[in-house]
Amino acid sequence: MNSHSAMCSEPRLDYVMCASPAGTHRMAYWEWGDPDNHNILLCVHGLTRSGRDFDALAQALSSHYRVVCPDVVGRGASDWLLDPTYYAIPQYVADMLTLIARLKPATLDWVGTSMGGLIGMGLAGSVAVSAQLRLSHPLSLPVLQQIPLGKLVLNDVGPALSWEGLQRIGDYVGIPVQFASFAEAVAYVRQTLAGFGPHTDAEWEDMTRIAFVRTAEGPWIKHYDLRIALPFTTQTEAAMQLAEQMLWQSYQSWPHQVLIMRGQQSDLLGASTVQEMVARHPAAHSVEVAGVGHAPTLRHADQIAIVEQFLMG
Known part of the structure; x- marks a missing residue:
């Protein structure tokens, strides 16, 4: 491995x-570790x-993995979608599949915070459907x-989420x-983001630099396309319950160990x-992080150790 x-x-x-x-868009991603390492996190x-x-x-x-951290479309250094109705899990899963095809992983572990976990479960559901299709068409080999x-x-994050918690997030997103x-x-x-729990002044400043950008005119504004809030304006509790059923199936189809923080x-x-x-x-276990709401930031040594021990164990 390239130590540099x-x-x-x-x-x-x-x-x-x-x-x-609606067209094409670029998704940005940040990479750590050896670019020739095909063990991807x-x-x-x-x-x-x-x-x-x-x-x-x-x-x-990064000494063990090539760690890849995308900016989901509409955020950070990624493009914004022409049609905001596609700011939803199916589009995000499709984008991740495109990224995975480029990375060509030998192994692929996944860490998903909140929405990132939903995308991971959606990916697992897509893989499961592909496996079923292959049984029907044995001569094909779906990607x-x-x-x-x-x-x-x-x-x-999990297949079932609190409606009140989602509403709280929806109140400020757009x-x-x-x-x-x-x-x-x-x-x-x-x-x-008080739910992130206690952080130092320097950590809050760092998280703000990720969340806000300074415009040419001077003011600081949110780094993302405010139209990502559109799904929240059309979401109903009944629709959420229907989505939960699909997410439970996707979650249960994840083929290996799962850690729920x-x-x-x-x-x-x-x-x-x-x-x-x-x-x-059958291969899931959980851990609770004290003093934190939604969601652990995975910035502190104790939280990083939980993830590291699970992935390396």
């Missing part, structure tokens, strides 16, 4: 061209965040069947805000849901 790449303190930025029914962020959220985790694991899914970390100073942006992030004070992932997840998957 593994020890690099900054990630490499690259792009992959993806497609939606794919880290996928939450709804309003970006791949740089995983910097600390990626550095810790999905070739994805070597390994271990899965679901960070404060709101256009701008701040004259970086300090004001930091204060906003500390307030809206839950913030002890989470308003999105209930303790009873975690118990059901452990009961429904």
Whole structure:
């Protein structure tokens, strides 16, 4: 393994061209570790965040993995979609499949925070459907069947999510805000993301630099396309329950070990849901992170150790 790449303190930025029914778009991704390493750890962020959220985790694991942290379309350094109705899990899964095809992993482990976990479960569901299709058409070899899914970390997310927790997130996602100073942006992030738990001033500032960008005119604005909130405006509790049924099937189809991390004070992932997840998957176990709501940031040594021990064990 290339020790220089593994020890690099900054990630490499690259792009992959993806497609939606409305056209093409570039998805950015950040890479840590040896670019020739085909043991891939794919880290996928939450709804309003970006791949740089995983910097600390990626550095810790980059001597073992090629760690790849995409900016889901509409966020960070990625393009915005022409049609915002495609800001949804099926499109995100399709984009990840395009990325995986480029990476050509020998093994593929997955860490998904919140939305990133939903994307991982959606991917597992797609792979399972592909396997069923192959049984019907034995001469074909769908690309999905070739994805070597390994271990899965679901960070404060599961097939069943609290409607109230989703509404809380939806209340701020699409709101256009701008701040004259970086300090004001930091204060906003500390307030809206209080569920992340205690962090130092420097950590809050770092998380704000990921969440906000400074415009040419001067003000600080959110780094993402505000139209990602569109699905929240059309979501109903009945539709969410229907989606849950599909997610349970997808979750149960993940072929290997699953770690469910839950913030002890989470308003999105209930303790009873975690118990059901452990009961429904033969290779799942859970851990609760004290003093944190939605969601553990995987920035602190104790949280990183939980993930590292699971992936390396």
